[in-house]
Amino acid sequence: MREVVHVRAVGYDCDVLVVGGGIVGLSTAYAISRAAPGTRVTVLEKESGPARHQTGRNSGVIHSGIYYRPGSLKARYAVRGAAEMVKFCAEYGVSHAVTGKLIVATERAELPRLHALVQRGRENGIPVRELGATQIAEYEPEVRGLAAIHVGTTGICDYVGVARQLAEASGAEIRYGARVAHIDRRPERGVAVRTVTATGGDVVRARVLVNCAGLHCDEVARLTGDDPEMRIVPFRGEYYTLTRPELVRGLVYPVPDPAFPFLGVHLTRGIDGSVHLGPNAVPALAREGYDWGVVRPQEIAATATWPGTWHMARQHWRYGVGELRRSISKSAFTGAVQRLLPAVTPDDLIPSPAGVRAQAVLRDGTLVDDFLIKEGPRAVHVLNAPSPAATASLPIGREVARRALAALPRELQPR
Known part of the structure; x- marks a missing residue:
């Protein structure tokens, strides 16, 4: 009697598998649930909770979009995202405030760049008020400069709180403590992801993978079999807390150098009332190298x-x-702050937790300045999501969700 073998169809644990429980990954899960109700989404996060890295270690600013080239993804997403973030925070009860901010020129060489920002802000549809030296005190009595602009749409919020609300509202299955160890992708079938957990591990099968792994996004792309054509080079942003927060009312920024994707040392009053100074940007010795003592030779x-x-x-x-000088010398860091806030002294500064920026660098050394999203068979990779990614996370999430849903089999795509 001939043996009958029953061939079981491939089973899927979810339709879309998101790697990374930061604000972009959770915004993507949230967007999928709204664009295509009934789509099964799972999020893998290697930490024990959401927003433990870039999302939870930034300055908490809702950026207006004034810095970004008109027409760029950064400009479009930041302007739209700022308004949406304020609305989201109000709807879900997340702490936030629209404070406005000053961008201050302290040297004559910065005045042309300041005027260029005024024009760029207007091109991006952002209300901007130009200020002379004496008018700066209307907003910040202790700040000194030659000229400034006031940007009224800038704000602050609790991004960790936003991430928690996105996770809850998405309806996705969130698996914390699940690190991706191996990915097997077959374009005709989807992906199978093996995870490592405290209790051993598991295999999660999905039709489409979305890579929102932040500091490890290039590694996840390579595990999938795609060449990201870039590498993440980690830069640590170091902060101090101001012991005299009464010196700063709101948010104060220097005029940025357009040659670099960093905004310079700035003053930020957080949602809790504390004032943080920073960040400077130094190479980190590990992708999660939050101080000089964290060294990972393999990553170096x-x-x-x-x-x-x-x-x-x-x-x-x-x-x-x-x-680097400002990193190893508190007096040098203080000097950078004193350009904006002359009253500050080294004794006013106490170290604060640092963050690490996942900076995408191309083979020719170009620092990728805009958002970078690439696709492969059954995969979408978010390969550069710099500031203002938290601000712009809702529209970014919709764009990534759109691409992920388009990669599903036709019968599962929203109509």
């Missing part, structure tokens, strides 16, 4: 062997030397 080697790292270093070493 991966950064050092990427050609773009050395091209970048040759182009920007002078800038880097200044950042």
Whole structure:
């Protein structure tokens, strides 16, 4: 009698599997649930809760979009995202405030760049008020400068609170403590992801994978079999807390140097009333290297062997030397703050938790300045989500969700 073998169809644990429980990954899950109700979404996060890295370690600012080139993804998403973030926080009861901010020129060489920001803000549809030196005191009595602009749509919020609300409202299955170890992708079938957990691990099968792994996004892309054509080079942003918060009423920024994707040392009154000063930007010795004591040789080697790292270093070493000096010298850091806030002294500053920025660097050393989203078979990779990613997370999430849903089999796509 011939044996009959029953062939079981491939079973899926979910339709879309999101790797990364930061604000972009959770916004993507949230957007999928609204665009295509009934789509099964699972989020894998290696930490024990959401928003433990870039989302939970930034300055908490809702950016207006004034800095970004008109027409760029950054500009479009930031302007739209700022308004949506305020609305989301109000709807879900997340702490927030629309405070406005000052961008202050302290040297004559910065005045042309300040005027260029006025024009850029207007092109992006952002209300901007130009201020002379004496008018700065209307907003910030202790701040000094030659001229400034006031941007009324900037605010602050609790982004960790936003991430928690996105996780809850998405209806997705969130698996915390699940680190991605291996990915098997077959374009005709989808992906199978093996995870490592405290109790061993599991395999999660999905039709489409969305990579929102932040500091590890390039590694996840390579595990999927796609060449991201970039590498994440981690930069640590170091902060101090101001012991005399009464010196600063709101948010105060220097005029940024357009050659770099960093905004410089600025003053930020948080939603809890504390004032943070920073960040400076120094190379981190690990992707999660939140202080100089965290050193991971394998990750250093991966950064050092990427050609773009050395091209970048040759182009920007002078800038880097200044950042390193402020990192190892409190007096140098204080000097940078005193350009805006002369009354501050080194004794007014106490170290605050640092963050690490996942900076995408191309092979030729180019620092990717805009959002970078790429697709592969059954996969969508978010490869660069710099500031203002938290501000713009809702529209970014919709864009990533749109691409993920389009990668599903036709019968599962929303109509």
